[in-house]
Amino acid sequence: MDETGLAREFRADDFFGAQAPREFLGKLLMRPSLPPTLLLSGPGGVGKALAAFLWIKALVCENNTQHSFSACDECRTCRSLNALNQPDFVAIRPRSTEITIKQIREDYASFRDAYLLPHNLPYRLFLLEECHLLNEEVSNMMLKLLEEPPERTLFILVTDKPYLLLPTIRSRTLEVRFLTEPTDRLAEYLRTQGADEAQAELAAYFSQGRVGLAKQLLLTPNFLPALAAAMSRITRRLQKKATAGGMFAFREAVLELANVHFQSILKVDEGEVPPDFYLLPWRRPREDEDDEGQAAPARRNALERASLQFVLDCLRLALLKAEEQSGSPLASTNEQVFVHARSQLEVNLRLDQVVDSLLINLADARI
Ligand SMILES: [Zn+2]
Known part of the structure; x- marks a missing residue:
């Protein structure tokens, strides 16, 4: 199979599905001020983390002067994000069965940095994957941050289990829900990406309409x-x-x-x-x-x-x-x-x- 079509870098304009949440996120980019915390929720493998990353790039891309949901992938900012070489952007995912304060201090700038102004982007950006795995200590720290959100710091939380978040955290977020897509549409899309017919059908069926999971199965x-x-x-x-x-x-x-x-x-x-x-x-x-x-x-x-x-x-x-x-x-x-x-x-x-x-x-x- 042609793996290049399935594994290549994504861009906002060839993102499959998630029409409603993407439109909503796109509209947010046009607003003069942003909510301090977004929560992207929905089944695993539907593209929440990918949408979050594309949205972040669209927000800070130097060439996105129209505030559309797109990024050039060529400017200094886009390249620094793609290379994970941007001090104002931190992506956190659990290394183990929970996200501990030790992990946050060791692997990333500590959350205390959230109170600092960004170095070179308009915002300091924190993306937390599987945020339902924040342990108690980190959850409490997060809650303090959300009670008095630091200026020019944005949190994007991503999870397939939003009900496991502290209710006091969840209620302080703007939640954007993602859903699965019909399997026949997904199979059709996978074929256009180079998967053969039988494999596309199997992947779409067993992923139950989750594009990320379907691609993972194919690969x-x-x-x-x-x-x-x-x-x-x-x-x-x-x-x-x-x-x-x-x-x-x-x-x-x-x-x-x-x-x-x-x-x-x-x-x-x-x-x-x-x-x-x-x-x-x-x-x-x-x-x-x-x-x-x-x-x-x-x-x-x-x-x-x-x-x-x-x-x-x-x-x-x-x-x-x-x-x-x-x-x-x-x-x-x-x-x-x-x-x-x-x-x-x-x-x-x-x-x-x-x-x-x-x-x-x-x-x-x-x-
Ligand atoms: Zn750019």
């Missing part, structure tokens, strides 16, 4: 073929009476699928993929991240858990599709079985145990 080596294989096993299992051998093969397929996915996201997280893959410069792994002590295993664990949750979601979707095709919908029962499997994962069971119990429950649900 993850071996994942979509493994998913297609697992799907056809599920379909066969639904069409025929399950045999012990068939169940074993299915179980192996699921475990293999989870392994392929986890290994891929680990590679992305550890920076073993070309830098082009990272649309957002701060998501590129930092060079000094090797000696971060306790953070690595915790991060690995969090990634593995997220990966397993995702594979479970894929299985549920595969099952729904297989049922649709075989004309025996059991969606509500399956929903419960998967909710149960998800909660098992929360309490730290191993994947093979979760899959075994899932298979037993699915078999029970059919009787």
